[in-house]
Amino acid sequence: MAKMMTGYDAVAEAVKACDPDVIPAYPITPQTDIVERISEMVADGELTSEYVRVDSEFNAASTALGASAAGARTFTATCSQGLKLMSEPLFSASGMRLPLVLAIANRSLSAPLSIWGDHTDTFAERDGGMIQFYAEDVQEAMDNIAMAYRVAEDEEISLPALSCLDGFILTHVQEKVEPFSRKEIREFLPERSPVHTLDPSDPKTMGAYARPEHWTETRYEVHQAQLKAKDKIAEAVEEFANIFDREYGLGYNGLLETYRAEDADVLLVALGSVCGTMKYIVDEYRQRGEKIGIVRPRVYRPFPTEELCEVLEDAEAIAVVEKDISLGYQGGLAIDIKSALYSNGSRIPILNFIVGLAGRDVKKDNIKNIVEQTKELRGKLPEDIEFGKEERWEPLRTELLEDDKK
Amino acid sequence: MKTKETKENKIPDNYMKQIRIHGRGGQGSVTMASMMAEAGFESGNYAQGFPSFGVERLGAPIEAFVRFDDKEITDRSQVYSPDYVIVQDSTLIELVDVAKGLSEDGMIIINSSKDAKEIDIDTEAKVLTVDATDIARRHLGRPIMNTALSGAFAKATGLIEKESMAKVIRNTFGGDVGEKNVKAMEEAYRVVE
Incomplete structure (x- = not known):
């Protein structure tokens, strides 16, 4: 049923419905309200995720990466300088073919210091192999979280995805939203079923050293997975429309x-x-x-x-x-x-x-x-x-x- | 489907109403915008509430905005030509051009114990005063005047139903505090012409 929600509430509700296993969190304006709301959900028992209060954004993204390597569904959120700190582990995550979903409350980068929004932060991550979604309104910001999980965790894709919404303009506006529940999203978003995980009973190495005779091919494969993600996004928006009656660019493959x-x-x-x-x-x-x-x-x-x-x-x-x-x-x-x-x-x-x-x-x-x-x-x-x-x-x-x- | 068709048909028809709230950090301007937007939605309209995004320091002048329309609101710019202005703290009138851009057919609602004629403000719009702080003190024992002001707004503009405002106040505060705030809102609704 439709109700009035802020952008940060709607994103937190979407995360709750998608039910991640591990949520490392570090605050930064104007994203903080998202992870704050999620921490309340965990404290109230509405969400059983492992909520990890880390000491920096570098650690938040690294923790998400490690958890994803162990097979977990993960979530974190950030923006601006926080995304800069996450940049290094995020580039690694795409090379390691690990799905992570992040909400980005787009915000400018210093200097001068500014807490307000623009797209400088995510554009600077353009070449890192992360899928990037941009929402026009709160409903789309919510729906993109579910689509980001579905595409990022697809075994043919297996990449990090950034679900971007304009800082303050969308995070802090209150407007009409049709939220989805965990039960409703299950049909659209299956459980994560990773092909390779870190498992002590079957030891393996991820993200190890690659010599020049191998490195290019790993990059080529990330590129192919990015291109393939277009088809997966097209499938995702079509199925989303069938289930939830909301369309996003169906005539243009959802892109x-x-x-x-x-x-x-x-x-x-x-x-x-x-x-x-x-x-x-x-x-x-x-x-x-x-x-x-x-x-x-x-x-x-x-x-x-x-x-x-x-x-x-x-x-x-x-x-x-x-x-x-x-x-x-x-x-x-x-x-x-x-x-x-x-x-x-x-x-x-x-x-x-x-x-x-x-x-x-x-x-x-x-x-x-x-x-x-x-x-x-x-x-x-x-x-x-x-x-x-x-x-x-x-x-x-x-x-x-x-x-x-x- | 998320009705793309209605979006296509959207024609500006002057229905949209825009509200700007002037307050000071700590007075709850954002909460007020949020409750008004929710009550507008409960009253059957599309609604949008948002703060003027900033570092909201205690006591500093701040603004918050509300829009109502009969169709989806996609305007993301701030409110420059409000139909209505709400002033939570009358000392702001000397500091901020609270009537800036206010429509001549519009109204400015000021929380003040003075009569509207005694307020020195440069506007062609209707000026309305309500002693919301006094109402709040009597019902809540504290000078938190937002719910009373929202009652004055509901009566003076007809944009929000009193019952919707009461429902949102109860949901926001709950219990005894909620009931007291509903009483404050209802008193302001009664006293405003």
């Missing part, structure tokens, strides 16, 4: 969702909660007969190349709007989308807008500015955009910049 995109001249591409605000602006333009739409990748790794090419190919201009910047080049999502489209023969001009860093509110006026700037590129070619002018900051307070003060 992306669209909003009024089918006949759009101008498409906005973005991850996560900002797409919700964009819908109001798209509706305003549509009322005036202007064909604007939204494409929202739900999964960033594996990258939905084919699906993006299919949905974007008829647009006249594209804005990639993201809460991340690969310093010294452009936003990570824009780089990937250009690579996907332009290597498939597309000639659509693409602008890259950097927004919402460290919790700067993305206002409707910002989105209107983005649409207006992108509209001007209709009928033009990628090379019509001057080098160094593809990426724009919306907004940039130039009065705060060093040059301006002089």
Whole structure:
């Protein structure tokens, strides 16, 4: 039955339903409420998981890795600097082919110190072999936990998965959610059945030393598992829709969702909660007969190349709007989308807008500015955009910049 | 199915109501937003409650937001053009532009023992005062005025049913404390025109 829940409550409920064996936890804002809520569940006997209070995020991820190696279902949550500390064991977990599920309450990275949200933390983990889901609302943040377990623990995949939700914007909002129970999720999410586990009666080594003649092949296999995960995600969203009556991008293998995109001249591409605000602006333009739409990748790794090419190919201009910047080049999502489209023969001009860093509110006026700037590129070619002018900051307070003060 | 169809049909029709709550850290602005959102949901609407995300230090000015609509609310930006403003602590009026962006057709509800005419505030919107602190002191023995203020809001705006507010208050606090808070809410509901 639907009820009002915060994002952190909904994620904790999802974890409870998925019933992990081991939950190592270390607090960090704005994730803390998730593991705090879970600790209450354990203390109240609602959840029988081993709840391990560790001394750092490095230890949290390492404990999850060790437990996963022993065959356990694990959960932990973090963000920002905490994810940096987890980075080393997480890269190991993918190489060791160990499934772990993490909730990430996306938050900026220091410096300057900020507790507010953007996607810098998870984008910095892009190359680590972790599957990355991004939720638009609280319901999806909850549902993605179950999907992350199912895909990560699939024996053909066996990789860590990050289930990302925008820090504060989604963790601390209260809205309508249809929670699922342990009984209901059982049909969708089977017990974990690991192929290889650490077992004293059958000793083996995991994650050992590999010489150059072997290492490349382990990396190749992680890459193949990532690509294979696309099919598994497609199966998972389909079965999820059958059981729970909620769909996530069924027409695009569960990898992306669209909003009024089918006949759009101008498409906005973005991850996560900002797409919700964009819908109001798209509706305003549509009322005036202007064909604007939204494409929202739900999964960033594996990258939905084919699906993006299919949905974007008829647009006249594209804005990639993201809460991340690969310093010294452009936003990570824009780089990937250009690579996907332009290597498939597309000639659509693409602008890259950097927004919402460290919790700067993305206002409707910002989105209107983005649409207006992108509209001007209709009928033009990628090379019509001057080098160094593809990426724009919306907004940039130039009065705060060093040059301006002089 | 998670009705993608209704999302497609969403057209701005000015139904959505936006509320901004001004309080000080420790006064329970976030709890109030949360209870109001829940009561709005209980009253049959879609609702969204969220804090202005920050480091909430005791006594510092803070804000929290609520939205109500007849359809799913996906707006993730903060509230800049509220239909209603609630001020938990009238000393904030000198420090913060509490009426900023407030709709001319809207209303500002201030917790104060003064008459609305005595409040110096730059707005075309209706100004309503209620002595929620006094009501809270009498019912709870403590100056925690959120439940009384929510009763004033329910009456003045009609956006929340009194019964829904009472149900949420009982669920939130439980037992004797819950009942006392319901009484405070109901008194404010009665005294507000």
